Amino acid sequence: MSINIVQAIILGLFASLSSMPGLGGTSIGxxxxxxxxxxxxxxxxxxxxxxxxxxxxxxxQVVYIALVTPGGTxxxxxxxxxxxxxxxxxxxxxxxxxxxxxxxxxALATSFGTMVGTIGTVLFYGTATMNLVWQHMGWAWVDKxxxxxxxxxxxxFPWISHICFxxxxxxxxxxxxxxxxxxxxxxxPMDGIPMKTLFTVGxxxxxxxxxxxxxxxxxxxxxxxxxxxxFTLAASxxxxxxxxxxxxxxxxxxxxxxxxxxxxKPAAASSSAAADNGWDDDEEDI
Amino acid sequence: MAEKKLSKxxxxxxxHRWYYGNLTCFSxxxxxxxxxxxxxxxxxxELYADDPDRMAESMDTYRTFFNTEPQLGAIIVxxxxxxxxxxxxxxxxxxxxxINGLRAGLMGPIAGIGDSLVVGTxxxxxxxxxxxxxxxxxxxxxxxxxxxxxxFAYFGMRFxxxxxxxMGTKAVEFLVGDIxxxxxxxxxxxxxxxxxxxxxxxxxxxxxxxxxxxxxxxYMVLQExxxxxxxxxxxxxxxxxxxxxMAKKQLSPLKVMGLLVVIAFVGVLIGFFNPGLAY
Numbered sequence: 001m002s003i004n005i006v007q008a009i010i011l012g013l014f015a016s017l018s019s020m021p022g023l024g025g026t027s028i029g030x031x032x033x034x035x036x037x038x039x040x041x042x043x044x045x046x047x048x049x050x051x052x053x054x055x056x057x058x059x060x061q062v063v064y065i066a067l068v069t070p071g072g073t074x075x076x077x078x079x080x081x082x083x084x085x086x087x088x089x090x091x092x093x094x095x096x097x098x099x100x101x102x103x104x105x106x107a108l109a110t111s112f113g114t115m116v117g118t119i120g121t122v123l124f125y126g127t128a129t130m131n132l133v134w135q136h137m138g139w140a141w142v143d144k145x146x147x148x149x150x151x152x153x154x155x156x157f158p159w160i161s162h163i164c165f166x167x168x169x170x171x172x173x174x175x176x177x178x179x180x181x182x183x184x185x186x187x188x189p190m191d192g193i194p195m196k197t198l199f200t201v202g203x204x205x206x207x208x209x210x211x212x213x214x215x216x217x218x219x220x221x222x223x224x225x226x227x228x229x230x231f232t233l234a235a236s237x238x239x240x241x242x243x244x245x246x247x248x249x250x251x252x253x254x255x256x257x258x259x260x261x262x263x264x265k266p267a268a269a270s271s272s273a274a275a276d277n278g279w280d281d282d283e284e285d286i
Numbered sequence: 287m288a289e290k291k292l293s294k295x296x297x298x299x300x301x302h303r304w305y306y307g308n309l310t311c312f313s314x315x316x317x318x319x320x321x322x323x324x325x326x327x328x329x330x331x332e333l334y335a336d337d338p339d340r341m342a343e344s345m346d347t348y349r350t351f352f353n354t355e356p357q358l359g360a361i362i363v364x365x366x367x368x369x370x371x372x373x374x375x376x377x378x379x380x381x382x383x384x385i386n387g388l389r390a391g392l393m394g395p396i397a398g399i400g401d402s403l404v405v406g407t408x409x410x411x412x413x414x415x416x417x418x419x420x421x422x423x424x425x426x427x428x429x430x431x432x433x434x435x436x437x438f439a440y441f442g443m444r445f446x447x448x449x450x451x452x453m454g455t456k457a458v459e460f461l462v463g464d465i466x467x468x469x470x471x472x473x474x475x476x477x478x479x480x481x482x483x484x485x486x487x488x489x490x491x492x493x494x495x496x497x498x499x500x501x502x503x504x505y506m507v508l509q510e511x512x513x514x515x516x517x518x519x520x521x522x523x524x525x526x527x528x529x530x531x532m533a534k535k536q537l538s539p540l541k542v543m544g545l546l547v548v549i550a551f552v553g554v555l556i557g558f559f560n561p562g563l564a565y
Contacts, residue, residue, distance in 0.1 A: 020309060021310060021312030022310075025307065025308070025309070026308055026357070027305065027357065027440065027443070028436065032431075035409075035413065037416055038428050038431065038432060040428065041425050051423025051424075053423075054423040054427070054428060055423045057428070058488065062417075065413055065481070066405070066406055101422065104561055106490075118540065118543070129313070131312060132313045132315060135316055135319075138323075142323075145345075147331070147341075150323060154310055154321060155307060158310050200550035201546060203489070203492070204491060204524060204546045206488065207485075207489060207521070207524040207525045207546070208542050210481060211526075211531075211542070213406060214478075214533075217477060217478050218529065224526070226482065227478045229478075230480060230485075230486070231483065231518060231522055233486075234485075234486035235516075235517040235518035236516075236518075240418055241419075241483055242418045244479065244483035245418075248480050251475055252472040252473060255475050256468055256471075256472035260465075263464050263465075
């Protein structure tokens with residue numbers, strides 16, 4: 001599998017649209033096109049192998065399932081993960097002849113993608129810094145009350161930032177990817193320590209993604225129980241993800257009703273105190 | 287003077303500009319400020335069409351730094367649209383200071399709720415379900431995610447924006463109030479369970495460590511022992527270990543990743559990990 005210039009440019013355009021800050025906007029760009037699962041579909045379509053694209057996308061999605069960027073501090077860049085990492089991982093899988101659905105295939109894809117994603121943070125800082133130029137022009141226009149020019153700053157000029165820091169790097173890295181992958185394959189045998197480490201890291205990395213998410217929802221040790229409950233559903237009971245969500249939904253409804261009951265309790269107590277023996281009357285009615 | 291009322295067209299334009307442009311011209315220095323400015327532009331133009339000085343005063347208000355979670359933040363933009371309309375009608379208690387005080391006061395809490403609810407829970411749940419539909423490389427899951435998330439985001443943001451415009455700060459009280467809390471707690475539990483299932487289905491940390499007797503037969507395969515205690519135990523241990531490093535030891539995700547590389551390397555050297563591949 002190789003990537004030609006037209007394919008690389010299409011991937012570069014998607015890289016410009018996705019990510020934070022992306023030109024597709026936050027909802028469509030960052031949270032749709034930037035997600036590795038969607039990136040996997042698009043790379044699969046562009047490179048002509050949808051199943052491999054999706055499977056590589058899924059593998060990478062676990063690592064970046066909770067990519068929150070509080071205050072703009074990033075530890076990875078989704079445009080690099082989705083539109084440089086996934087195509088390169090697809091090439092690597094084909095080159096090594098690994099099944100993308102196997103644990104080894106997933107591990108290799110994850111290692112490649114995460115490496116690229118981490119390096120990709122450079123692209124984030126590059127775009128954000130170049131945008132300062134447009135914003136500087138924008139403030140000057142605000143001072144001069146030329147408000148009609150403001151949309152240029154928000155919607156048009158950032159394209160220049162993205163051509164420099166999304167399109168060109170994506171095209172360059174996708175085109176250079178194949179020889180690099182082949183070089184690694186030649187120099188590092190799969191049963192050597194470096195490649196064994198690479199595969200092992202690939203299996204361990206998704207734990208970080210999940211842990212970032214848990215950091216958001218676990219306040220005390222008891223909060224681990226829902227997580228471990230879900231883990232048990234899938235690992236011990238073999239229930240699939242869609243079915244697990246249904247089970248989880250039932251618990252969510254129960255918790256919501258309990259919480260609402262808790263809120264109503266003080267109100268109910270005061271009203272029953274006002275009415276003479278209100279509780280007893282209710283019981284007799286039933 | 288007739289009461290000024292924002293037209294549906296201007297409000298729609300303001301909303302769409304926020305929906306699309308909240309972060310398109312992001313920089314570390316101003317973050318969402320320009321997105322906000324551009325979103326208020328059609329509204330201010332309509333309200334102050336005949337008064338360039340008041341227009342300038344109003345636009346200057348939105349020069350102040352702004353950053354929040356953009357989806358949930360639509361409610362703040364909606365609230366200020368309502369406030370700007372009140373200011374145009376001469377409400378005495380609404381000036382640049384009150385508007386900016388409100389923006390500054392709301393952007394923190396809304397960012398906190400939005401990051402944990404939208405980015406940290408709703409999106410992972412949708413992705414989890416979508417990954418469950420992607421078995422064998424099927425595009426079903428990705429298509430499901432694209433459709434469901436975008437409908438949710440567009441109509442959710444629209445709802446919040448117009449609720450904010452109609453109800454002002456009362457709309458925000460719903461989000462941070464008791465019912466909002468109950469919904470969040472329920473959704474968080476849902477998210478926790480789904481993420482547990484995602485971990486068990488998509489992460490596989492396994493050890494190759496075994497002890498052999500003199501005949502060369504393995505009499506103690508560690509992975510089997512782990513699985514007999516709790517299937518997938520090693521995966522769960524590693525996830526909780528990473529959580530502990532980040533939540534309790536305050537390590538950054540990048541440092542944790544680096545540490546995992548070291549653990550993997552040492553593990554391979556002592557034979558704890560072995561992917562068992564060869565050409």
